[in-house]
Amino acid sequence: MNPRTRLRLVAVGGTGLAALLVAACLRLPDFGGDSHPYGDRAVRDSLARQTANTIASINFDQRAFDTMGEMTILFAAVVGCVVLLRQTSDEHRARPEPADVAPPVRRYALIVLPVALVVGLYVIAHGQLSPGGGFQGGVVAATALHLLYIGADYHALERVRPVGLYEVGDAVAASAYLVTGLAGLIGGTAFLANTLLPYGTFNTLSSGGTVPLLNAAVGMEVACAVVVLLARYLDQAVEIEEESGK
Numbered sequence: 001m002n003p004r005t006r007l008r009l010v011a012v013g014g015t016g017l018a019a020l021l022v023a024a025c026l027r028l029p030d031f032g033g034d035s036h037p038y039g040d041r042a043v044r045d046s047l048a049r050q051t052a053n054t055i056a057s058i059n060f061d062q063r064a065f066d067t068m069g070e071m072t073i074l075f076a077a078v079v080g081c082v083v084l085l086r087q088t089s090d091e092h093r094a095r096p097e098p099a100d101v102a103p104p105v106r107r108y109a110l111i112v113l114p115v116a117l118v119v120g121l122y123v124i125a126h127g128q129l130s131p132g133g134g135f136q137g138g139v140v141a142a143t144a145l146h147l148l149y150i151g152a153d154y155h156a157l158e159r160v161r162p163v164g165l166y167e168v169g170d171a172v173a174a175s176a177y178l179v180t181g182l183a184g185l186i187g188g189t190a191f192l193a194n195t196l197l198p199y200g201t202f203n204t205l206s207s208g209g210t211v212p213l214l215n216a217a218v219g220m221e222v223a224c225a226v227v228v229l230l231a232r233y234l235d236q237a238v239e240i241e242e243e244s245g246k
Contacts, residue, residue, distance in 0.1 A: 050199040051208040056128045060214040064192040068177055071218055075174050078225045082167075085232040093239045096154050109151025116144035124219035128208040134215045138222025146230060154238050163231045166224040173221035180213055 029035050046057035059067045087093070120141030127133030149157040181192035189195045192214075200207035 049194055049209055050202045051211050052129045052203045053127065053131065056133050056211055056215060059133065060211045061194045064214060067218065068181065068192070071174060071177060071221055074222065074225050075170065078170065078229050081229055081232055085236050096238050101151060106151045109147040113144055113147040113151065116147065117141055120144055124216060125205065127215040127219070128211045129203060129205070134218030135222055138219045139226055142223045142226035145227065154234070161227060161231060163228060166227045170221055170224035170228060173217050173224060176217040177214060177221070180210055180217065
């Protein structure tokens with residue numbers, strides 16, 4: 001396909017998309033109005049399933065299939081980066097020299113690391129109760145580990161970050177999300193239907209049915225995926241060199 005044909009296809013597709021967006025915007029309710037049908041239904045369904053955080057109810061119950069797609073995009077992106085950043089035949093690993101870290105930076109990083117890690121796990125565990133959830137908490141937990149790289153050196157980070165285990169954890173978490181969805185089909189309902197577990201007591205950790213399970217699976221997947229992604233980039237920046245030494 002030549003460049004002119006590609007531009008024509010992009011122009012046709014862009015024109016159609018622009019027309020749809022304009023048509024949708026023209027039918028939006030007036031700003032500041034009191035009619036919010038989607039929000040009202042989302043809150044009603046969230047309360048019916050004892051989920052205190054409506055956003056979590058939308059992500060892991062009402063639109064759990066969409067969330068599975070978002071998780072799969074991250075999983076595929078990490079797989080692509082692992083393939084692209086793998087060590088090639090014309091490269092070798094050179095052990096980096098220990099870093100010279102200023103004492104205030106070292107103290108701050110080592111103090112904040114456990115606090116940030118606990119906060120990330122807390123955000124994941126309480127995703128169905130308060131703002132946050134698996135996506136946010138997973139990123140916080142993963143980046144908390146890398147404070148060890150800032151406060152100590154690369155060797156210290158490698159000791160607490162066996163990449164192979166995190167790759168397995170990423171795959172297991174993504175599979176757990178799918179298995180939870182398939183359990184709904186086996187139970188005679190729909191894929192990812194929130195009907196497998198009791199909804200529990202409102203505003204408790206065990207409330208929400210399958211929402212806490214899916215939230216935890218996403219939290220683990222995101223945390224492991226970010227660790228693997230940063231590991232490959234750091235390997236390229238710190239350890240892997242070309243055979244010529246560049």
